[in-house]
Amino acid sequence: MHRERISFSELSDASRENWPEAAAGNSLLAPAIYRLHEHLSRLAEALFKEYDLQSAEFETLCALRNSPPPHCLTPTDIYRMLLISSGGMTKILTRLEKRGLVGRPANPKDARSRMVGLSVHGKMVVEGITERLLKAERRLLECCPQPDVLEQQLTEWLTRIEQD
CATH class of the missing domain: 1.10.10.10 (Winged helix-like DNA-binding domain superfamily/Winged helix DNA-binding domain)
Structure with missing residues (x-):
């Protein structure tokens, strides 16, 4: 797959090294989800374009x-x-x-x-x-460790967010 940007691991390494306050705790979780969304969106958009x-x-x-x-x-x-x-x-x-x-x-x-x-x-x-x-x-998803666990956790998280 052609990469348009640096990998997420390169981005997170740079954050940890150069801006540790921004990489503390779970602060890289949202950027990781955004990046994953980009990959999934690119895949879907290419398919939609065919149709x-x-x-x-x-x-x-x-x-x-x-x-x-x-x-x-x-x-x-x-x-x-x-x-x-x-x-x-x-x-x-x-x-x-x-x-x-x-x-x-x-x-x-x-x-x-x-x-x-x-x-x-x-x-x-x-x-x-x-x-x-x-x-x-x-x-x-073949690259994802424990996809079932991740799906359950994300579903629970979204349920909590959307109940507020």
């Missing part, structure tokens, strides 16, 4: 796929799940609909609005991307 999808579009397809069959949600439900503005959500849905990845059936609970439903093609695309993404992520 001409933006990250928010993929997340929208995932939100629909994670909903119970027939994989329909209201636009409001989706933008609340993804923390996207309603205007941004409209742009995403328009693009996905033009590509045949979602449909816009009537809302049986409110005739004034339309649902967003994952099309058969959209379901195939999101499942195909996810399968490839998970495979690539598993390769990265």
Whole structure:
């Protein structure tokens, strides 16, 4: 993998040597998570590019796929799940609909609005991307000591943060 920056170990060594106050305790944990996020994002973005999808579009397809069959949600439900503005959500849905990845059936609970439903093609695309993404992520996780323990710890940490 092409490195655009120095490795994290080089960065942390430099911090410990040249700025020990900034490297004390667990102060390198957040920068390590940011760097890991960059690696994961780069991997995902390369895959999304192959499908001409933006990250928010993929997340929208995932939100629909994670909903119970027939994989329909209201636009409001989706933008609340993804923390996207309603205007941004409209742009995403328009693009996905033009590509045949979602449909816009009537809302049986409110005739004034339309649902967003994952099309058969959209379901195939999101499942195909996810399968490839998970495979690539598993390769990265091969470098991780005790991935199950790390997953549990991160999940517990996020749960505590999000309960506040």
